[in-house]
Amino acid sequence: MGNFDVVVVGAGTGGSYASYLLAKAGLNVALVEMKKRDKVFKTTGDAIGIHHIERMVIKPPSQVFTIRYEGAELYSPDLSVRYVVLGKGFGLDMARWAQWLIGEAESAGAQVFDGYKVQGPIIENGKVSGVRVLKPDGTVEEFRAKVVIDASGVGAVVRSRLPREWWVSEPLLPEDASNAYREIIEVDYEIERPEYIRIYLDTNIAPGGYWWLFPKSRNTMNIGLGLWGKLSEEQGLNPRHNYDKYLATSQYVRGRKIIHASGGIVPTRRPLPSLVADGFLAVGDAAVTVNPVHGGGIGPALLSAELASKSVIEAFEKGDYSMRGLWRYNIEYLRAYGIKQAMLDVFRLMLQTLTNDQLNRGLRARLLTEDEVLEISEKGSLELSLVDKLKIGLRLMKVPDVAAKLRLALRYMNEAKSLYESYPTDPSGLSSWYGKLVSIYREYASRLGISLKWLLNT
Ligand SMILES: Cc1cc2nc3c(=O)[nH]c(=O)nc-3n(C[C@H](O)[C@H](O)[C@H](O)COP(=O)(O)OP(=O)(O)OC[C@H]3O[C@@H](n4cnc5c(N)ncnc54)[C@H](O)[C@@H]3O)c2cc1C
Known part of the structure; x- marks a missing residue:
């Protein structure tokens, strides 16, 4: 012993x-x-x-x-929009x-x-x-x-x-996880801008998640995808299958020599x-x-x-x-x-309800600018001046359905923020605090139109 x-x-x-x-x-x-x-x-x-x-x-x-990376490129499903978010x-x-x-x-x-x-x-x-x-x-x-x-x-x-x-x-329930598969491969062409990681939104390839291409050198990369565990559970979707179907046959992996192949579950x-x-x-x-x-x-x-x-x-x-x-x-x-994590969880659930068409239109309308995407990813929230709010308002008008979802998410992100800011200072307050968390998520999930098992179990 x-x-x-x-x-x-x-x-x-x-x-x-x-x-x-x-x-x-x-x-x-x-x-x-x-x-x-x-x-x-x-x-x-x-x-x-x-x-x-x-x-x-x-x-x-x-x-x-x-x-070394200088930033990330984020692509719309039809590849017509590319956001470049700087960050080393x-x-x-x-x-x-x-x-x-x-x-x-x-x-x-x-x-x-x-x-x-x-x-x-x-x-x-x-x-x-x-x-x-x-x-x-x-x-x-x-x-x-x-x-x-x-x-x-x-x-x-x-x-x-x-x-x-x-x-x-x-x-950890499947609805709160992503199932991922990735390969580290060598390719037979020179990767452009290897100092930028690439994130691609596409609900065919990676439903409820994204696929990525992270260069490791001029001719090696980490390429893979993560999809929403809820869809694996309910529809039997499998990231390896989608990888073979969509990415392994794509121009991105030309001359592919596999260095390492494996998958895993990511709690999200x-x-x-x-x-x-x-x-x-x-x-x-x-x-x-x-x-x-x-x-x-x-x-x-x-x-x-x-x-x-x-x-x-x-x-x-x-x-x-x-x-x-x-x-x-x-x-x-x-x-x-953790407060940011909670807010991003609210945002993630909204993202998981968007279709390719909505993602294309939302990104094309630049509902959020690169700076705003960076702000959300760094802080989990957006602090906006009146001018910014007006500008966003104008952008929102172009894509009302996506805008409505974005607004809903931003509202509940703020609710989550306030609740997590009042997290109890000792264990005695946890039970009533948790009850409030469940109510917020119940209301949000119902307005988003998704069912979450953890809410049924509590
Ligand atoms: C496909 C994929 C892509 C990802 N991409 C990124 C990315 O690009 N960037 C990023 O930041 N994160 C990424 N993540 C998430 C990231 O990898 C993890 O969040 C992180 O590595 C977790 O580290 P950890 O120390 O908590 O756990 P781990 O690194 O998993 O370490 C756990 C250790 O515990 C050991 N262990 C397990 N069971 C036992 C046992 N019974 N007894 C003793 N030892 C045990 C394991 O062998 C392991 O060594 C990705 C995850 C996946 C699956």
Whole structure:
């Protein structure tokens, strides 16, 4: 039996970074990863905004980056409209990124248990007091700790096995996820403007999502698509199938040599009602911290790891590992990013109801300008002067059906913002707060004309 201050489950971006921060603060940390450490690798689009990297307290070596980006190009379904949204970022080499982060955690003092698979939590007296671990020799050992951090990715191996009546264990439903498939390929032509990632809206290729082409060099790219999990569940849609049908046969992949092919599930939803429980916190995909509109989750995994670690360090200073003692993480997460995440979730649901025709007309009418798209993606909201409002009003008149949906989304984004700004300062207020959240979403979903299972279940 191992005894630690903190057990961190999963050595992906979130888990390794949290382990680094906690070990650096002098805590006795076990970082438990089911893969052998040289095999740790996450399937992603490999793109990250520069601000996430700049926020880190450790500086990544240049080898973890494959390319520098200057911005993103967003295309309408008929390709007649192209928005160029400026914003610096990087392409990551995910294998090197993972190895580097694990190395940093270990150098800071965390003990790395690779090839060790966590089976689930140990719960005693209503609190998490460790995890059961399947070791490489086939035996099972208990790893005990004052605090367990679930950083096991979208499967959330610990969180999903906590009692359902705990707020933190809210399940991830297909309607709140995107199913994605992507390939890293070499092509036989020179990619134009490799310093711009490309996002294509097209409800045939990627219904309820988008397809992307992220250059990795002049002749290599990460190309893939994500579609709405609700449609996979209800209509059997499959991203790999759409990839083969639409992208693998397209001019974009001319001379395609596959370097790596794989898929995954991306949580694209509002924040969990709570990220903490007694003796427990979740970070990264295990805590559904991904941006609901564009699906970027590497940066939020770093951010949540940072904020969770801060709250764990404080809990050790106070000797209080209870939900109440860890609550600060909820507050700081919402302030730093969760409020925006909630607003973007509202926006995402509206986007998922648009047809290709509506997307074409909406983008052609420039319902939102490039700057406004950037503002929504950075802040989750639009702050408009009277002049801006008038200008938008004129644009809206050209496409009334799309404008009506946009207006509806903006209204409920504001409602979500106000509600999340009044998130309770301690666990006692959570139940009534959650009731208000459900009412807002019920009203919004009904006005959008979509049915959401989580609302039926609550
Ligand atoms: C196809 C696709 C494209 C994407 N594109 C982008 C993009 O371009 N940019 C972006 O920012 N985000 C993107 N995302 C999202 C992003 O990849 C994730 O949000 C992010 O990597 C999550 O990091 P994490 O540390 O939370 O989890 P992960 O990186 O998934 O790490 C979890 C770790 O836990 C380990 N683990 C799991 N179960 C156990 C267990 N039982 N015991 C022990 N260890 C376990 C896993 O092996 C893994 O190493 C994409 C996702 C997908 C699927």
